[in-house]
Amino acid sequence: MRKRWLELSVGLMIVAGVSALIALALQVSGGNMSRNTQNYAITALFENAAGLGPKAKVTMAGVTVGEVVAVGIDPNALMAQVQMEIYGQVDYLSIDTSASILTSGLLGEKYVGLTVGAEDDVLVDGDVIEDTQSALVLEELIGQFLLNFGDNT
Amino acid sequence: MINFIADLGAIAVGKLVRIGEALLMLLQALVVRPKVSSFSRLIQQLYVVGVQSLIIMLVSALFIGMVLGLQGYTLLSAYGSEQAVGQMVALTLVRELSPVVAALLFAGRAGSALTAEIGLMKATEQLASLEMFGIDPLHRIVAPRFWAGMISLPLLVAIFSLVGIYGGHLVAVDWLGVYSGSYWGNMQQAVDFNEDVLNGMIKAFVFAFLISWTALYQGYSCTPTSQGISAATTRTVVYSSLAILGFDFILTALMFGGTV
Numbered sequence: 001m002r003k004r005w006l007e008l009s010v011g012l013m014i015v016a017g018v019s020a021l022i023a024l025a026l027q028v029s030g031g032n033m034s035r036n037t038q039n040y041a042i043t044a045l046f047e048n049a050a051g052l053g054p055k056a057k058v059t060m061a062g063v064t065v066g067e068v069v070a071v072g073i074d075p076n077a078l079m080a081q082v083q084m085e086i087y088g089q090v091d092y093l094s095i096d097t098s099a100s101i102l103t104s105g106l107l108g109e110k111y112v113g114l115t116v117g118a119e120d121d122v123l124v125d126g127d128v129i130e131d132t133q134s135a136l137v138l139e140e141l142i143g144q145f146l147l148n149f150g151d152n153t
Numbered sequence: 154m155i156n157f158i159a160d161l162g163a164i165a166v167g168k169l170v171r172i173g174e175a176l177l178m179l180l181q182a183l184v185v186r187p188k189v190s191s192f193s194r195l196i197q198q199l200y201v202v203g204v205q206s207l208i209i210m211l212v213s214a215l216f217i218g219m220v221l222g223l224q225g226y227t228l229l230s231a232y233g234s235e236q237a238v239g240q241m242v243a244l245t246l247v248r249e250l251s252p253v254v255a256a257l258l259f260a261g262r263a264g265s266a267l268t269a270e271i272g273l274m275k276a277t278e279q280l281a282s283l284e285m286f287g288i289d290p291l292h293r294i295v296a297p298r299f300w301a302g303m304i305s306l307p308l309l310v311a312i313f314s315l316v317g318i319y320g321g322h323l324v325a326v327d328w329l330g331v332y333s334g335s336y337w338g339n340m341q342q343a344v345d346f347n348e349d350v351l352n353g354m355i356k357a358f359v360f361a362f363l364i365s366w367t368a369l370y371q372g373y374s375c376t377p378t379s380q381g382i383s384a385a386t387t388r389t390v391v392y393s394s395l396a397i398l399g400f401d402f403i404l405t406a407l408m409f410g411g412t413v
Contacts, residue, residue, distance in 0.1 A: 006197065006200045010200050013199070013207060013308060014199075014304075014308060016308070016312055017309065018308070020314070020315040021354070023315050024346075027337070027341075028247065028318060028341065029341060029344040029345055029349065029350055
């Protein structure tokens with residue numbers, strides 16, 4: 001009887017541990033798995049990628065459709081090169097899609113917003129988005145405002 | 154001066170020899186074909202090492218989660234973003250706190266007991282008499298305890314994380330009135346299974362290895378007197394705690410250091 005109880009409690013601990021891990025997978029991480037093989041990569045060139053970093057969200061109409069993989073400099077164009085990974089099921093981004101760097105809230109994190117165009121052809125793996133709008137840099141904005149203010153008086 | 158350097162060298166060589174001995178002990182204990190009869194000894198040890206550590210883990214996980222919820226709420230509500238408390242609690246627990254605190258508790262609760270048990274077996278010459286019967290004490294005594302530690306600590310860490318997150322939920326949502334949907338929603342957005350949960354589990358495995366190894370070697374190699382056993386037990390707790398904290402930094406730097 002004692003041995004039975006021992007085996008029972010060990011079994012219960014193992015079941016509890018494994019189900020805790022499953023609960024962590026489902027409830028806590030929401031089944032988020034990085035590196036889905038179905039995802040495809042696209043690149044966008046920005047004049048200024050201020051504050052954008054890896055793992056930032058890529059959204060379309062406010063819904064997350066991918067994430068930023070890397071931010072670097074394109075040595076030919078001397079512009080910021082943002083590599084993004086788009087979820088495989090989002091296969092309807094037209095080739096004239098435009099990308100802009102947005103900020104959630106005044107001080108919030110930076111993310112990429114995509115606006116789909118009218119073309120019938122869609123972006124595929126490795127494509128580059130040409131039509132981009134850079135990040136809003138608060139310092140430049142204030143600088144411009146002060147400059148205009150100075151001109152007027 | 155020369156003497157000093159020679160002494161330093163002697164200490165270093167001595168330590169290296171000890172590490173080598175410990176490694177050999179582990180190899181000898183583990184490199185063996187498992188038998189059916191050894192399975193019931195593993196169950197026995199899983200009970201002693203794992204199940205009996207459950208209570209202390211559950212209680213401390215609950216309180217740590219509650220403290221995180223409370224501190225996170227006070228800090229974040231100053232910026233009006235107390236919805237992010239779920240994300241903070243979950244990431245802190247899953248990445249750092251559960252593996253480290255669970256491992257420290259495990260070293261104190263189970264590691265010290267392992268050392269004392271094996272040390273006493275050595276002092277009362279039980280190990281020697283096993284050898285007289287032609288039974289290798291490394292296979293009979295050390296191996297099941299090692300595997301029990303390797304299996305139970307990761308399970309305990311998973312339970313620890315989950316209970317801690319519910320502890321945070323209890324304080325932040327049920328007592329302080331954060332909206333339950335944003336508690337879970339923000340958490341699910343921020344926590345990635347591979348990056349956060351699995352890395353935490355890798356830490357748990359590394360810590361389990363360090364604790365079991367230290368505890369078993371200290372017990373197996375202790376001076377077979379009452380002072381020897383007490384010194385070995387102290388060393389187990391001190392060495393494994395230091396190893397846990399040191400390796401935690403190294404692992405964190407490897408896992409999360411390059412991403413930002």
